[in-house]
Amino acid sequence: MKRFCPAAFQFAVIRMDPVAMVEHFDDPIATAEAHALVTKKYLVYLDLGVDMPFPTNRWFRYKVRLIGSTLRPADPANGITPDMVIPIYPNTFHPSGRTPIVPETPFPFTNCYFWLGSTVEVRIRHKADMYNDSYAVKLSTMEHVAIELGFSNDFRRLHRFRKSQQAAAAAPSHDPHDMHDAGHVVGPRRQRPIPVPFPQLTSSSQDSCLSGSSNQLQPRSTNNALASSSEDEQRRCDSPHQHTAKYDPEVEAILSMDIFNLAHDDAAEYLLLVNLWFELTEHLAADSIPDPFEFFKERDTIVKYVRPIIALYELPYDLLSFQDHP
Secondary structure, three states: OEEOOOOOOEEEEEEEOHHHHHHHHOOHHHHHHHHOOOOOEEEEEEEEEOOOOOOOOOEEEEEEEEEEOOOOOOEHHHOEOOOOEEEEOOOOOOOOOOOOEOOOOOOOOOOOEEEEEEEEEEEEEOOOOOEEOOOOOEOOHHHHHHHHHHOHHHHHHHHHHHHHHHHHHHOOOOOHHHEOOOOOEOOOOOOOOOOOOOEOOOOOOOOOOOOOHHHOOOOOOHHHOOEOOOHHHHHHHHOOOOOOOOOOHHHHHHHHHOOOOOOOOHHHHHOOEEEEEOOHHHHOOHHHOOOHHHHHHHHHHHHHHHHHHHHHHOOOOOOOOOOOOO
């Protein structure tokens, strides 16, 4: 079926498009430099559409899950272990025998996994000839829900890990320097709480602060690419609005969702712009699926290039108009 916007619950291939991110500035130098940036194709799962799609949109915001072809690399600093994955059938291997996710239509690769904490928000470009998902690999609603359920034990483990880290950070000091020369014990030194990074847990919590300017295209180190920001950043995401509501609270909550994209969020321009295809085997083979960490390395390279250009021009950007590109 042909659609002007790709539907969720489907697997796809994406590739970042740095040229499309700067070409509307009509800067030949910036465009030429963008052409020199090398990008790969990545296997993803379309998890959730962020905005209400319109045929006139130049792009569509999506939360996508990057798919790995191996177990997840361990990240002890953030409590991540290799078994925090879910196999995608026909792959059935998991260290603890976790039930695989079974697509409605045959999945062409035998070595793929959903990784915990691999959800990112991107902009998918509009296509002049629309998106044909007739042969796309899809998940049923129940299997989509099973992804979150499959990670539920991992969420609990990470919660316990975070609590233990916080407890260790707040523990009283037994430093020998806390003693008087006379041998009398002085009370423990006051400890400053240490912000503890907390891995992303769900697609709904992942990238929840992306609408804030401080989180748009901010380079992260590769080691922390699949982990969340500090507690301070978490508090900023979770803090209630400080202004007095103009409307009934329920109406205010609905309006704040901006499902029709009427607020014209100019900050969205800083999100990665990608091209998308549903023909998986035409673009990838089982032995050529890139590691999700490579996506974040590539992203950081593009971030360092694109962000200064956008900041230099600081032009108004009409998020609803579009021009078809060849």
